Amino acid sequence: MPSQHPAPDTAHTDPRASWRIPDDRRLPALEPFATEVHRHAVVTLRETLWDSEDRVLAAEGITLAHADDGTWSIDHGDGLEPLGPDLDGLGDGPPRDAVEAFLRGRPLRTVILRDTSTALVTLRGKDGRLRAEVADVRVDEGDPDTALLRSARWWALTDDGRNGATARAAERALTDAATEPAALSATPDPRVTPLTPARRGGRAKRPRAGTAAAFVLRVLGSLRADLVAVDPRVRADEHDAVHDFRKVLRRLRSVLAAYRGALDRDATEALRASLTEVGRVAGAARDAEVLHGGLLRSAARAPDGFVDGPTLDRIGGHALQLRDRTSAELRRALRTDDWFRTLDALDRLLLRAPAGPHAQDDAAVFVAERIARERTRVRRLVGGGAEDLEALHEVRKAARRLRYAVQAAGDVADLGKRRLGTLRRVQETLGEALDAAHAAAAYRQLSGPAAQDGADTFGYGALATAEHVVLERGLRRSRKLLAHL
Numbered sequence: 213m214p215s216q217h218p219a220p221d222t223a224h225t226d227p228r229a230s231w232r233i234p235d236d237r238r239l240p241a242l243e244p245f246a247t248e249v250h251r252h253a254v255v256t257l258r259e260t261l262w263d264s265e266d267r268v269l270a271a272e273g274i275t276l277a278h279a280d281d282g283t284w285s286i287d288h289g290d291g292l293e294p295l296g297p298d299l300d301g302l303g304d305g306p307p308r309d310a311v312e313a314f315l316r317g318r319p320l321r322t323v324i325l326r327d328t329s330t331a332l333v334t335l336r337g338k339d340g341r342l343r344a345e346v347a348d349v350r351v352d353e354g355d356p357d358t359a360l361l362r363s364a365r366w367w368a369l370t371d372d373g374r375n376g377a378t379a380r381a382a383e384r385a386l387t388d389a390a391t392e393p394a395a396l397s398a399t400p401d402p403r404v405t406p407l408t409p410a411r412r413g414g415r416a417k418r419p420r421a422g423t424a425a426a427f428v429l430r431v432l433g434s435l436r437a438d439l440v441a442v443d444p445r446v447r448a449d450e451h452d453a454v455h456d457f458r459k460v461l462r463r464l465r466s467v468l469a470a471y472r473g474a475l476d477r478d479a480t481e482a483l484r485a486s487l488t489e490v491g492r493v494a495g496a497a498r499d500a501e502v503l504h505g506g507l508l509r510s511a512a513r514a515p516d517g518f519v520d521g522p523t524l525d526r527i528g529g530h531a532l533q534l535r536d537r538t539s540a541e542l543r544r545a546l547r548t549d550d551w552f553r554t555l556d557a558l559d560r561l562l563l564r565a566p567a568g569p570h571a572q573d574d575a576a577v578f579v580a581e582r583i584a585r586e587r588t589r590v591r592r593l594v595g596g597g598a599e600d601l602e603a604l605h606e607v608r609k610a611a612r613r614l615r616y617a618v619q620a621a622g623d624v625a626d627l628g629k630r631r632l633g634t635l636r637r638v639q640e641t642l643g644e645a646l647d648a649a650h651a652a653a654a655y656r657q658l659s660g661p662a663a664q665d666g667a668d669t670f671g672y673g674a675l676a677t678a679e680h681v682v683l684e685r686g687l688r689r690s691r692k693l694l695a696h697l
Contacts, residue, residue, distance in 0.1 A: 227368040228344075229383050231390035239333065239348055239367065240389040245381040246335035246343060254331045261324035261353070262306050264315055270323075272314050277326070278306065286310050299448055300543060309447035313440040316552035326353040335378050343378035344371045346386065418565060424474040424578035425571035428467065429562060431620045435464050436558055447543055454497045454542065461491045463616050464558075470582050470617035474573075476566035483561060486554040493545045497538040502647055503654050504531040510651060513678035527671055534654075579624045586614040601649055604687070608642040615639065645686025652679040 243249045259279045263269045269276055275287040276295075284295040284307055298309045306320050331348040350365045367386055371379035419425035438460045445453035465487050468480045507528050545551060570578055590610045593603075615636060656676050 226370070228371045228379060229386070230366055230368040231386060233365040233367060233390060236365075237389065239331075239346065240385045242333060242335060242346065242382055242385065245385070246378050247338045248334075248336040248340070250334045250336075252332040252334070254329050256327055256329045259326050259328070260322045261326055262320045263323040264318035264320060266318070267323065268314050268318060269311055274311060274314065276306065276311055276320070300540070310444045312447065312547070313443035313555065316555060317549065322356055324353050325356055326351060335382060337376075337378060342372060343376055344369060344382050346382060419567070419571060422575050423571060424471070424573040424575050425565060425567060427575040427579065427624060428471050428474040429565055431467050431471075432464070432558070433562055435460060435467065436562060439464070439558075440555075443546065447546060449539060449543075454494060454501055454539065458491065458494045458498050461487050461494065462612065463620070465491070466613040466616035467620050470586050470613055470620075471578070472582075473568045473570035474578065475561065475568045475571065477568060479557070479561055479566050480568075483554070483557045486550070486557060490545055490551055490554065493538075493542050497535075497542040499650055499654070500531070500535040500538040503651055504528070504535040506647070506651060507531055507675075510675045510678055513682065514674040524671065527675070575624050579621045583614070583617055583621065586610075586617050590614055601646065601687075604642055605646060608639055608646065611638045611642075641686065641689050645683055645689075648679045648682040648686055652676045652683060 257279065259277045262276045262278060273289050277285045277287070277292070279285070285292040286295050287293070295307045295310055298307050308315060308320070329350045329352075333346040333348070334342060335344045335346070337343050347368045347370075348365075349368065350363065352361060352363050354361045367390060369379070369383055369386055419429065439457075442453060442456045442460055446457050465484050468484045468487075472480065507524070511524055590607070593607045593610050653676075656672065
């Protein structure tokens with residue numbers, strides 16, 4: 213049955229098709245394909261592109277643009293996104309938080325002057341509805357320090373999503389016009405060159421495919437992409453960004469530890485140590501987030517009437533202050549030279565690929581041996597007794613490192629991945645117990661500033677006691693689970 217709601221009077225955002233146009237040829241006549249064809253006036257957007265002196269953003273495929281109206285935008289290669297000011301408002305210059313993972317303290321300056329001219333043609337049917345849009349886009353840009361001009365031009369067709377006759381006919385006409393031999397043109401201006409993306413050079417010779425070094429570099433490259441993607445989210449204080457940031461740090465450290473020997477150990481151990489330092493700051497921020505987010509749950513676990521509404525509101529205010537303070541400390545840590553040197557060390561590792569003693573080992577054999585070693589480590593810790601919190605924490609870290617190592621292995625070797633579920637349950641169960649232990653300790657610590665208010669002090673004590681009960685229950689469950697690991 214056809215929909216009772218008419219399609220919106222707009223074309224889809226994503227192009228149905230697009231064509232690169234190497235010359236100044238005209239759009240084909242589109243009037244035969246629609247009842248109404250309207251050619252809109254050309255709109256030109258003037259903007260400046262910003263980058264570091266060594267064009268680090270261009271090497272990463274990123275464009276940071278400033279329009280004449282004062283707005284900033286960023287393009288990672290899949291379209292422009294608007295940028296607001298940096299969260300902590302550290303200056304009046306361009307926003308840096310979205311690209312600081314690449315800039316790492318480098319100053320920004322105008323590197324490109326760009327004009328983007330768009331001529332839009334709309335095609336409508338007999339009922340007046342928009343059937344298709346054709347955009348003729350030309351980009352002219354130049355370096356402010358030279359007379360060099362670079363140009364690019366393309367056509368793009370969008371439709372109403374119905375694959376109608378108008379859109380199909382327009383697509384055929386545009387394809388014919390775009391692919392026909394170009395007419396004789398005037399002598400090209402030698403200053404004009406096509407737009408080409410910048411690429412980072414200086415890469416060392418890559419290890420042979422199928423070797424341990426190639427495997428580890430591939431995994432680290434993927435994690436590096438995850439790290440620089442989550443870094444701006446932490447700076448913007450997005451929901452769950454700190455949690456995701458910690459996970460990437462842990463995966464990096466786990467891979468570097470579990471697969472030692474594929475790359476130069478001095479380089480990997482130095483990087484692990486640097487990641488551990490920022491991991492501590494991120495851990496404090498995440499613990500504060502968990503405490504604040506779990507406050508209502510803690511109150512629900514306390515006996516009825518032990519924590520009234522006003523008391524809970526005041527305690528929540530204290531927990532929020534702790535969360536905001538630790539998050540700000542993490543953001544400050546991400547603006548330090550120490551963090552920039554950590555990112556540089558990761559990039560050097562990927563770029564230079566310093567070989568370790570097992571660099572040329574067969575990847576499948578190397579991975580299987582390292583996973584077996586990690587399993588032995590977990591068994592040894594479990595067999596040594598895990599009665600106190602510190603011992604359980606060490607078991608949890610070992611199980612997590614094993615799980616991350618197995619996940620990183622992918623299809624390199626048959627590692628019995630069905631056991632990943634067991635390792636995940638171990639990590640989650642121990643994590644719940646350790647979170648409860650941290651919450652109980654945090655409530656006791658926060659009760660100090662609230663000592664002048666008896667109601668708040670009693671409320672903190674009730675919350676700490678409730679979490680201690682959860683801790684004891686979690687410890688019992690954890691020990692049972694570890695007995696079957």
